[in-house]
Amino acid sequence: MLDADMNFRYWKRLTQKYIKRDRNFKAFVAIASSATVGAWVAGVYVGAWGTDILSYGWKILSGFSAVLAILLPFMKYPDIIKTAASLSGNWWGIKNEYEDIWRRIESGGQNGFEEQYRSVRTSEIQLIKQEIGIPEDQGLLRKAQREVLHANRLD
DSSP, X not given: OHHHHHHHHHHHHHHHHHHHHHHHHHHHHHHHHXXXXXXXXXHHHHTOTTTOHHHHHHXXXXXXXXXXXXHHHHHTHHHHXXXXXXXXXXXXXXXXXXXXXXXXXXXXXXXXXXXXXXXXXXHHHHHHHHHTTSXXXXXXXXXXXXXXXXXXXXX
């Protein structure tokens, strides 16, 4: 149950991290490209491109934004976001199923929960298979672990 809670929190935060990273990279490319075009136009009218140190900055910024625009599709952030969001939601469901089993046991229901437990464990295996290939973030993992321990007064 605690592992499912930790996984839910981890995948939720990882989704948020990649959404923010994807948005920021795309915004940078859009702003840098627009600003570079504006700087080119201003440079043509001022005639300062060949000698002005500012012109080198715009050239570097333009080159960097072009390289980033080329690399963004290979980073596969939308795919990572989709998978991480799905994992977060599925781990939330598993966490809730474990809580249901826990409540049944606490209320004295000793029979019938084994089949539900096996079913939940099978679902976990499918989620673990989906996790393969997504970059791990040890810092977010430790943060999720600390939150679960704190939320359950185990720290």
